[in-house]
Amino acid sequence: xxxxxxxxxxxxxxxxxxxxxxxxxxxxxxxxxxxxxxxxxxxxxxxxxxxxxxxxxxxxxxxxxxxxxxxxxxxxxxxxxxxxxxxxxxxxxxxxxxxxxxxxxxxxxxxxxxxxxxxxxxxxxxxxxxxxxxxxxxxxxxxxxxxxxxxxxxxxxxxxxxxxxxxxxxxxxxxxxxxxxxxxxxxxxxxxxxxxxxxxxxxxxxxxxxxxxxxxxxxxxxxxxxxxxxxxxxxxxxxxxxxxxxxxxxxxxxxxxx
Amino acid sequence: xxxxxxxxxxxxxxxxxxxxxxxxxxxxxxxxxxxxxxxxxxxxxxxxxxxxxxxxxxxxxxxxxxxxxxxxxxxxxxxxxxxxxxxxxxxxxxxxxxxxxxxxxxxxxxxxxxxxxxxxxxxxxxxxxxxxxxxxxxxxxxxxxxxxxxxxxxxxxxxxxxxxxxxxxxxxxxxxxxxxxxxxxxxxxxxxxxxxxxxxxxxxxxxxxxxxxxxxxxxxxxxxxxxxxxxxxxx
Numbered sequence: 001x002x003x004x005x006x007x008x009x010x011x012x013x014x015x016x017x018x019x020x021x022x023x024x025x026x027x028x029x030x031x032x033x034x035x036x037x038x039x040x041x042x043x044x045x046x047x048x049x050x051x052x053x054x055x056x057x058x059x060x061x062x063x064x065x066x067x068x069x070x071x072x073x074x075x076x077x078x079x080x081x082x083x084x085x086x087x088x089x090x091x092x093x094x095x096x097x098x099x100x101x102x103x104x105x106x107x108x109x110x111x112x113x114x115x116x117x118x119x120x121x122x123x124x125x126x127x128x129x130x131x132x133x134x135x136x137x138x139x140x141x142x143x144x145x146x147x148x149x150x151x152x153x154x155x156x157x158x159x160x161x162x163x164x165x166x167x168x169x170x171x172x173x174x175x176x177x178x179x180x181x182x183x184x185x186x187x188x189x190x191x192x193x194x195x196x197x198x199x200x201x202x203x204x205x206x207x208x209x210x211x212x213x214x215x216x217x218x219x220x221x222x223x224x225x226x227x228x229x230x231x232x233x234x235x236x237x238x239x240x241x242x243x244x245x246x247x248x249x250x251x252x253x254x255x256x257x258x
Numbered sequence: 259x260x261x262x263x264x265x266x267x268x269x270x271x272x273x274x275x276x277x278x279x280x281x282x283x284x285x286x287x288x289x290x291x292x293x294x295x296x297x298x299x300x301x302x303x304x305x306x307x308x309x310x311x312x313x314x315x316x317x318x319x320x321x322x323x324x325x326x327x328x329x330x331x332x333x334x335x336x337x338x339x340x341x342x343x344x345x346x347x348x349x350x351x352x353x354x355x356x357x358x359x360x361x362x363x364x365x366x367x368x369x370x371x372x373x374x375x376x377x378x379x380x381x382x383x384x385x386x387x388x389x390x391x392x393x394x395x396x397x398x399x400x401x402x403x404x405x406x407x408x409x410x411x412x413x414x415x416x417x418x419x420x421x422x423x424x425x426x427x428x429x430x431x432x433x434x435x436x437x438x439x440x441x442x443x444x445x446x447x448x449x450x451x452x453x454x455x456x457x458x459x460x461x462x463x464x465x466x467x468x469x470x471x472x473x474x475x476x477x478x479x480x481x482x483x484x485x486x487x488x489x490x491x492x493x
Binding site for chain 2 (some may be wrong): 081134138139143145146147149150152153204
């Protein structure tokens with residue numbers, strides 16, 4: 001869509017905060033809390049589309065800067081609600097560990113996240129490549145005017161695109177809440193990872209993003225184990241710069257047209 | 259009259275692109291707009307299809323004013339626009355491009371029938387139906403762009419420079435195709451730099467010069483007009 005949403009990491013944070021507030025503090029069930037996180041984050045996303053991205057559509061840089069503003073606003077709201085003390089923890093709702101072949105041990109919480117993520121990804125892939133609205137969404141991203149000439153209501157498609165993207169951010173927040181430290185600045189790691197994965201995979205390529213995400217996760221984990229987390233993030237960024245120099249379109253990116 | 263453009267003015271910022279253009283096309287008609295670069299041919303088509311809006315004047319299609327409507331609504335009424343430079347969706351397959359042409363339609367069985375019809379008309383698209391559209395040659399992409407427009411079952415087809423950058427043999431093929439589409443009852447408004455070809459195909463012609471209709475008339479009589487011969491036919 002030509003929209004760069006820098007506040008995406010903060011939307012994930014808002015999702016995680018919702019879980020902390022509703023599930024860990026108020027005792028709402030984990031699954032209903034995830035549903036609430038998705039609804040809330042999607043609502044924020046739709047507001048951003050209507051109030052920020054749509055009016056600045058002719059100037060992508062303006063939209064990007066507006067989203068940075070939202071990033072700070074969301075951080076402050078989170079600090080006001082949760083306080084800026086130590087990070088919050090959400091006790092994992094799923095207990096126990098899956099043991100396979102005596103060596104592979106995965107906590108059930110992570111198994112749950114893995115299954116839901118894979119299902120969400122599969123659904124997204126199906127939507128983008130097999131449904132009329134998915135084609136329309138990609139068509140609008142490629143050539144908004146030509147899409148309009150096919151009778152596609154491009155405003156509505158933009159709403160759907162932001163809606164799907166932010167709903168997934170809400171879901172992601174819900175899934176990582178029990179696995180990580182929750183604080184107003186946690187979105188930072190999310191956005192850095194997202195940028196590395198998107199650029200290495202190729203902007204606009206879902207399969208590239210998935211491939212890059214798996215490669216980057218393995219890479220990041222190995223470097224973290226042997227050298228430490230900070231080195232891992234630095235080398236991830238270095239990797240991104242190398243990809244930008246050697247293959248600017250990313251692993252699976254389409255050629256930049258015109 | 260199926261389509262009537264009455265004295266439209268269009269501005270890009272402060273610059274006037276059209277300064278009172280009028281033209282009309284009937285049912286199953288074939289009209290052409292010729293003129294040099296910057297004369298306002300593309301702007302005229304873009305204004306009819308709703309990508310631009312006139313600051314004055316009116317456009318009437320099938321008895322209704324359409325000049326304030328958005329492009330997606332105008333397509334639904336039966337005006338399809340094959341834009342300059344083909345503008346196909348390069349990362350989508352040929353079939354996906356064609357099905358997007360039928361985006362506003364819900365009659366699945368009829369859409370399948372029309373898709374088969376397009377593949378029959380353009381055998382080369384059929385051979386490449388699962389291929390990414392951007393990998394095809396210019397001529398094939400032009401055919402895809404026309405095929406995509408036909409998938410909306412238009413009553414009028416607006417074409418902007420369909421011959422641009424194509425080999426003469428492909429241009430002939432496309433000319434033949436337009437005549438056939440026209441014979442099946444679709445009205446055609448053709449914008450072309452290749453004035454000779456355009457006048458040969460059409461019934462009526464308009465000569466645009468700096469945002470005005472400088473001359474209009476039967477295509478055959480324009481071909482004999484001294485000014486047209488000198489300025490556009492190079493004779």
